Amino acid sequence: MDGLLAIWHTWRLPLVVVFAVLLVSLRLYRRGKSRSHTLTTTSIPTPPRIESHEKSISRVPPVATPRQNYTNDKENSNTSQTGATAKLAAGPKRVQSKRPAKTVTGRRAISEEQTHPLFIQPVIFFASLTTTTERYANLLLEELRVVAQEYTKLGIPNGGLLLPQIHDISYIDFEDYFASAPQPPSTAPGTRYLYCILVPTYNIDTVLNTLLAHLDEIHNDFRIDTAPLSQLAGYSVFGFGDKEEWPTEEEGFCSQAKEVDRWMAKLTGRKRAYPLGMGDVKNDAEGSLRKWSEGLQETIVDILRNGGLGEGVPGSGDAVESDEEDLEDMEYLDDESYAAKQKKMGGATMVDLEDIKMNGQSGAPIPIDFTTAGPTILAEPQAKEMVPKTSPTYSALTKQGYTIVGSHSGVKICRWTKSALRGRGSCYKYSFYGIRSHLCMEATPSLSCSNKCIFCWRHGTNPVGTTWRWKVDSPELIFNGVKEGHYKKIKMLKGVPGVRAERFAEAMQIRHCALSLVGEPIFYPRINRFLDMLHQERISSFLVCNAQHPDQLEALNRVTQLYVSIDASNRESLRKIDRPLHRDFWERFQRCLDILREKRHIQRTVFRLTLVKGFNVEDEVMGYANLVEKALPGLIEVKGVTFCGTSTSAGAGLTMKNVPFYEEVSAFVVALNNELQRRGLEYGIAAEHAHSCCVLLASERFRVNGKWHTRIDYDRFFELLEKEKADGTSFAPEDYMRETEEWALWGRGGFNPEDERVFRKGRDADSRARKAREILGAEMVPEAV
Numbered sequence: 001m002d003g004l005l006a007i008w009h010t011w012r013l014p015l016v017v018v019f020a021v022l023l024v025s026l027r028l029y030r031r032g033k034s035r036s037h038t039l040t041t042t043s044i045p046t047p048p049r050i051e052s053h054e055k056s057i058s059r060v061p062p063v064a065t066p067r068q069n070y071t072n073d074k075e076n077s078n079t080s081q082t083g084a085t086a087k088l089a090a091g092p093k094r095v096q097s098k099r100p101a102k103t104v105t106g107r108r109a110i111s112e113e114q115t116h117p118l119f120i121q122p123v124i125f126f127a128s129l130t131t132t133t134e135r136y137a138n139l140l141l142e143e144l145r146v147v148a149q150e151y152t153k154l155g156i157p158n159g160g161l162l163l164p165q166i167h168d169i170s171y172i173d174f175e176d177y178f179a180s181a182p183q184p185p186s187t188a189p190g191t192r193y194l195y196c197i198l199v200p201t202y203n204i205d206t207v208l209n210t211l212l213a214h215l216d217e218i219h220n221d222f223r224i225d226t227a228p229l230s231q232l233a234g235y236s237v238f239g240f241g242d243k244e245e246w247p248t249e250e251e252g253f254c255s256q257a258k259e260v261d262r263w264m265a266k267l268t269g270r271k272r273a274y275p276l277g278m279g280d281v282k283n284d285a286e287g288s289l290r291k292w293s294e295g296l297q298e299t300i301v302d303i304l305r306n307g308g309l310g311e312g313v314p315g316s317g318d319a320v321e322s323d324e325e326d327l328e329d330m331e332y333l334d335d336e337s338y339a340a341k342q343k344k345m346g347g348a349t350m351v352d353l354e355d356i357k358m359n360g361q362s363g364a365p366i367p368i369d370f371t372t373a374g375p376t377i378l379a380e381p382q383a384k385e386m387v388p389k390t391s392p393t394y395s396a397l398t399k400q401g402y403t404i405v406g407s408h409s410g411v412k413i414c415r416w417t418k419s420a421l422r423g424r425g426s427c428y429k430y431s432f433y434g435i436r437s438h439l440c441m442e443a444t445p446s447l448s449c450s451n452k453c454i455f456c457w458r459h460g461t462n463p464v465g466t467t468w469r470w471k472v473d474s475p476e477l478i479f480n481g482v483k484e485g486h487y488k489k490i491k492m493l494k495g496v497p498g499v500r501a502e503r504f505a506e507a508m509q510i511r512h513c514a515l516s517l518v519g520e521p522i523f524y525p526r527i528n529r530f531l532d533m534l535h536q537e538r539i540s541s542f543l544v545c546n547a548q549h550p551d552q553l554e555a556l557n558r559v560t561q562l563y564v565s566i567d568a569s570n571r572e573s574l575r576k577i578d579r580p581l582h583r584d585f586w587e588r589f590q591r592c593l594d595i596l597r598e599k600r601h602i603q604r605t606v607f608r609l610t611l612v613k614g615f616n617v618e619d620e621v622m623g624y625a626n627l628v629e630k631a632l633p634g635l636i637e638v639k640g641v642t643f644c645g646t647s648t649s650a651g652a653g654l655t656m657k658n659v660p661f662y663e664e665v666s667a668f669v670v671a672l673n674n675e676l677q678r679r680g681l682e683y684g685i686a687a688e689h690a691h692s693c694c695v696l697l698a699s700e701r702f703r704v705n706g707k708w709h710t711r712i713d714y715d716r717f718f719e720l721l722e723k724e725k726a727d728g729t730s731f732a733p734e735d736y737m738r739e740t741e742e743w744a745l746w747g748r749g750g751f752n753p754e755d756e757r758v759f760r761k762g763r764d765a766d767s768r769a770r771k772a773r774e775i776l777g778a779e780m781v782p783e784a785v
């Protein structure tokens with residue numbers, strides 16, 4: 001014992017050192033071994049991309065019976081699980097992930113600082129009982145494979161698109177993919193995964209129910225971050241269903257895809273990369289899938305280009321569709337919410353441009369004869385910008401969602417465009433004229449106008465003036481700028497819940513332009529050239545003017561439809577409502593009516609009457625009939641004013657009490673129609689859009705064989721226009737009219753049956769229309785004309 005003790009005392013130091021070295025070596029050996037194991041067993045491909053492709057293809061489950069397939073995939077999952085499984089299996093679930101950083105506009109900053117080259121790894125998931133979805137999933141695989149190869153050929157440095165992987169949902173462990181995002185391989189830490197989920201719909205118990213239950217569980221598991229998939233680059237879902245048996249979404253068409261989409265929005269922290277797509281297996285599902293895939297591919301390229309999904313509007317990617325319409329549109333705001341909104345906007349006060357001193361100067365008007373829309377105007381050396389970037393007007397307008405183009409033009413997405421993108425109906429112009437709102441761009445080449453109408457919801461933010469005294473931007477600059485601004489805003493909507501993939505794709509090609517935003521489009525000296533540019537791209541033009549610029553109206557070239565706002569029937573009433581800047585406003589107004597009459601066989605002319613109870617409705621039927629008799633417009637739109645609650649309108653004594661009910665608008669229309677007929681003027685009540693509180697009277701010129709033809713044949717319009725340009729053959733509005741849809745006729749309500757109805761409290765347009773008929777009696781409002 002003493003001997004052993006002596007040896008220990010002599011050798012203890014070297015022994016301890018040797019033991020420590022052994023221990024450290026053993027640990028290092030073990031760690032090295034486990035890392036190489038992870039690398040070889042992971043399903044996550046490692047760039048270079050070709051290697052990734054081989055691995056991903058090997059994971060394609062062979063087409064086989066479900067049983068065989070199951071075995072295959074089980075094997076797969078045993079031998080090639082991601083590192084995530086091992087981590088999760090080791091103990092209780094505890095998944096950490098960072099919530100994505102929000103951008104100012106609501107979402108979609110890339111989830112973490114991207115310091116490594118960005119690689120996008122598409123991962124296709126599908127479920128399929130009778131192989132339809134599986135077939136389509138393989139079609140998508142092929143498309144994404146080709147695009148990845150093409151992208152590689154471009155040789156763009158710093159990242160790229162990896163070859164897609166594919167997984168049958170029945171044979172994966174949900175924990176691997178839907179509890180946390182797969183970890184990027186250590187060789188390419190910048191890899192981000194993009195989930196493309198293709199699912200059929202079954203109203204019986206299938207694996208889809210298991211998946212949905214799992215997503216629910218993950219989201220509601222208190223140990224797990226509610227957005228554990230936020231590290232994904234994004235996701236998109238495509239559903240297959242059968243419209244023959246389940247004709248509408250309310251009846252269950254593609255209901256499970258909708259649910260998966262909703263859960264994924266929650267789990268990813270609102271990273272819907274592309275709108276939910278749906279395909280009817282009985283009607284060109286493949287076409288719908290291909291369109292969706294095209295959009296998805298464009299999104300992938302955008303992600304690679306921009307490093308993330310980019311900006312979305314507030315609420316983009318939200319899980320649940322909100323019934324709240326756009327707060328940014330002030331049309332429907334009551335006093336309180338308007339005040340709140342103003343407060344939120346930092347109390348941005350509304351300033352007339354007339355009152356703004358530019359660059360410290362008084363900005364004395366530079367009179368310009370803008371009837372001669374020539375380039376000489378551009379030479380004006382003193383001209384200032386109408387809306388300089390530094391002006392309060394600029395910030396007020398941009399805060400309201402306008403994109404200011406150049407120095408005096410603007411573009412904005414209207415709430416109907418958003419509604420149509422979500423399959424919830426277009427504006428009344430669809431019912432009356434066939435304009436599909438998601439194809440429509442609302443713009444103006446002049447933010448300035450010469451009135452201060454009490455009901456203008458933009459009032460106070462728009463500049464006013466009687467003469468054009470500003471710098472004139474080129475039509476090319478405006479045209480390209482408004483289009484770019486419009487498309488950018490549309491793109492920001494792609495993550496909004498409920499946006500339909502096919503409508504989103506259609507919206508990327510503008511078909512109509514409503515020149516009716518704030519301001520006065522014909523105020524722009526080069527309006528005719530701007531219209532030319534629209535028409536050259538087969539974009540129809542709906543131009544609204546305020547009957548204050550007869551010279552410009554006279555000089556105006558052909559438009560698809562020419563509106564004149566008729567806000568009152570007599571001088572005093574017009575002065576009170578429009579608060580015109582011109583002293584000779586009534587004379588100007590009258591001259592415009594004469595021009596309209598002269599042009600009525602060239603232009604498709606429309607009176608737009610906005611009824612304000614207590615201002616221009618009572619006792620004015622005779623007055624309006626006089627105006628119609630004078631100008632003989634082709635069509636007369638009668639619309640109840642929508643309350644904007646601005647300080648201006650409040651100052652003018654306008655409250656909710658001034659908003660007429662639909663039944664009151666209808667009663668007015670009936671009375672006006674009777675008066676026109678009494679005078680022997682050939683008009684009739686053609687169509688209605690109860691939802692917008694709007695009714696259309698039309699000249700008998702637009703009735704053929706007893707059927708109203710208030711719609712527009714746009715293709716025909718462009719054909720005729722081209723011919724006119726080529727050989728001077730003139731044409732009349734009747735040459736490009738089309739029959740009005742049955743559901744839009746007076747007495748039918750005007751809601752397109754293809755759209756989904758969303759009723760909000762007290763906003764049921766049908767019941768409003770019904771009530772109107774009850775009040776007015778059957779003989780006043782015929783069932784259908």
Ligand SMILES: Cc1cc2nc3c(=O)[nH]c(=O)nc-3n(C[C@H](O)[C@H](O)[C@H](O)COP(=O)(O)O)c2cc1C
Nearest residue numbers: 128129130131132133200201202203241242253254
């Ligand atoms: C039993 C059964 C229930 C179905 N339920 C729905 C449904 O609720 N909604 C729907 O849109 N389609 C429904 N479908 C149609 C399927 O979603 C559609 O046929 C799909 O293409 C099947 O895809 P798969 O072949 O990949 O399994 C159902 C089909 C079957 C056979």
Ligand code: SF4
Nearest residue numbers: 414427437440442514
């Ligand atoms: S016509 Fe006006 S309201 Fe209708 S979709 Fe176009 S811009 Fe929107």
